[in-house]
Amino acid sequence: xxxxxxxxxxLLISFEIAFTKSVYLNLILIVMSLLxxxxxxNFAKNFARLLIVSILPxxxxxxxxxxxxxxxxxxxxxFAFVMTTRVGVYIFLGAAFISTMVLYKLLRSLEQNxxxxxxxxxxxxxxxxxxxxxxxxxxxIRAVGMMRGEVLHFWSPKLYFKxxxxxxxxxxxxxxxxTSHGFEEGEKRSYYERFPAKFxxxxxxxxxxxxxxxxxxxxxxx
Amino acid sequence: MEQLEISSESKVRWSLREVxxxxxxxxxFGVIYFIMDPIYTxxxxxxxxxxxxxxxxxxxxxxxxxxxxxSSYLLRRMGAGLIGELLGATGEALLGGYWGVATLxxxxxxxxxxxxxxxxxxxxxxxxxxxxxxxxxxxVTFVWSLFHDGYLQFGISMLIGLFIVRWISIAFFAGLLVYxxxxxxxxxxxxxx
Numbered sequence: 001x002x003x004x005x006x007x008x009x010x011l012l013i014s015f016e017i018a019f020t021k022s023v024y025l026n027l028i029l030i031v032m033s034l035l036x037x038x039x040x041x042n043f044a045k046n047f048a049r050l051l052i053v054s055i056l057p058x059x060x061x062x063x064x065x066x067x068x069x070x071x072x073x074x075x076x077x078x079f080a081f082v083m084t085t086r087v088g089v090y091i092f093l094g095a096a097f098i099s100t101m102v103l104y105k106l107l108r109s110l111e112q113n114x115x116x117x118x119x120x121x122x123x124x125x126x127x128x129x130x131x132x133x134x135x136x137x138x139x140x141i142r143a144v145g146m147m148r149g150e151v152l153h154f155w156s157p158k159l160y161f162k163x164x165x166x167x168x169x170x171x172x173x174x175x176x177x178x179t180s181h182g183f184e185e186g187e188k189r190s191y192y193e194r195f196p197a198k199f200x201x202x203x204x205x206x207x208x209x210x211x212x213x214x215x216x217x218x219x220x221x222x
Numbered sequence: 223m224e225q226l227e228i229s230s231e232s233k234v235r236w237s238l239r240e241v242x243x244x245x246x247x248x249x250x251f252g253v254i255y256f257i258m259d260p261i262y263t264x265x266x267x268x269x270x271x272x273x274x275x276x277x278x279x280x281x282x283x284x285x286x287x288x289x290x291x292x293s294s295y296l297l298r299r300m301g302a303g304l305i306g307e308l309l310g311a312t313g314e315a316l317l318g319g320y321w322g323v324a325t326l327x328x329x330x331x332x333x334x335x336x337x338x339x340x341x342x343x344x345x346x347x348x349x350x351x352x353x354x355x356x357x358x359x360x361x362v363t364f365v366w367s368l369f370h371d372g373y374l375q376f377g378i379s380m381l382i383g384l385f386i387v388r389w390i391s392i393a394f395f396a397g398l399l400v401y402x403x404x405x406x407x408x409x410x411x412x413x414x415x
C-alpha cells in the first residue's frame with residue numbers, strides 16, 4: 001500500500017464509523033490498530049500515552065449518553081458503549097496511521113497519485129520544518145508579554161496577531177528561499193522517487209471496507 | 223519592517239507564499255491551542271461526572287474553527303476558508319494532536335461550514351460573510367455532530383443547549399476574535415492593500 005491508499009483507507013473507515021452503531025466492530029478496529037502499532041514497533045512508545053489521553057473523552061462519552069441519551073436503559077448503555085469505543089477507534093486508528101506515515105512520502109504520493117499541486121506539496125513540507133521554531137516563537141511572544149506584565153491567553157487577539165506577523169515574515173522568506181533554489185510554481189516536475197498506487201493496496205482497501213459492511217449490515221454486530 | 227502583500231493578483235490560484243503562510247498560521251494556532259489544554263482538561267474533569275462532556279466540546283470548538291474565517295477574511299478569495307481550514311487541520315494533525323487523521327475530516331466539515339457564510343454574500347461583503355460564517359459554521363458542524371458525536375440520541379432540550387453553546391463559542395473565536403485580529407493587522411500597516 002502506498003501512502004495515498006493508506007490515507008484513503010483511514011479516511012473511509014473514520015467516515016463510516018461516524019454512522020455505524022456497533023461496539024464489536026469498533027473493538028475489532030481498535031485491536032487491528034493496536035496490532036499495526038505492535039508490528040511497526042511503536043506499541044510501547046504510544047500505548048500508555050494514548051490510553052491516558054483517551055480516558056477523559058471515553059468516560060465522558062459514556063456518562064453523557066448514559067445520563068442524557070434517549071430510549072430505555074439497555075439502549076442507552078449500548079449507545080454509550082458505541083460512543084466510548086468510537087473515541088477509541090479514532091485515537092488508535094489515527095496513531096496507527098501516523099506511526100507508519102512519513103510526511104514527505106505522503107505528500108509526494110498525493111502529488112503523483114491525485115495530482116495535488118506541487119505548490120501545496122512543497123509549501124506544506126516547508127512549513128512543517130518550521131514547527132520547532134513556531135513552538136519557540138509562541139513561547140517567546142508570551143514571555144515578552146509577561147515582561148510587560150501582560151498575560152497573553154488563548155483568547156487574546158494580540159497573541160494571534162503576533163504569531164501571524166511572525167508567520168507573514170517567515171512565509172515571505174521561505175517562499176523567496178525556495179524560489180531562489182529553483183522551485184517554480186506551476187512548472188512540470190520530474191520525480192526522483194515514485195510512489196505508484198499498487199493493485200494490492202486497492203485490494204486491501206476493498207477487503208477491509210467489505211468486511212466492515214459485512215459486520216454492519218449482514219452480521220449486525222452488537 | 224517592509225510591507226507585505228497579503229494576497230496575490232490571482233483570485234483563484236494559491237501562490238507558494240500563501241500556502242506556506244496558511245500552513246504556518248495553522249501550526250501556530252495549533253501551538254496556541256495547547257495553552258488551552260489544561261483548561262480543557264480541568265473543565266472536562268468537572269463536566270464528565272455530570273454527563274456533560276459534550277458541553278466541553280461545544281465550549282471549546284470555537285478556537286478550532288478560526289483558521290477558516292481568518293483565511294477567507296485575509297485572502298478574500300473563493301475557497302480560501304475551506305483550503306485554509308484544511309491547511310490548519312494538517313498543521314494541527316502534524317503537531318501530534320491525538321485525533322490524528324480524524325482532524326482532517328473535521329477540518330473539511332468546519333471549512334465547508336465557514337466557507338458557506340461567505341458564499342451566501344456572493345464573496346462581496348466580507349464583514350457580513352464573517353458574521354454569517356459563524357452561523358453556517360455552527361449549523362454544518364452541528365449536523366455532522368448529530369451523527370459523528372451521536373447527538374441524535376439526545377433529547378431536544380440538550381440539543382438546543384448544545385447548539386447555543388456551540389454558536390456562542392464559534393461566534394466569539396471564529397467571529398469576534400478573528401475580526402479583532404484582522405483589525406490589528408490592518409492597523410499595523412504590515413499588509414499592503
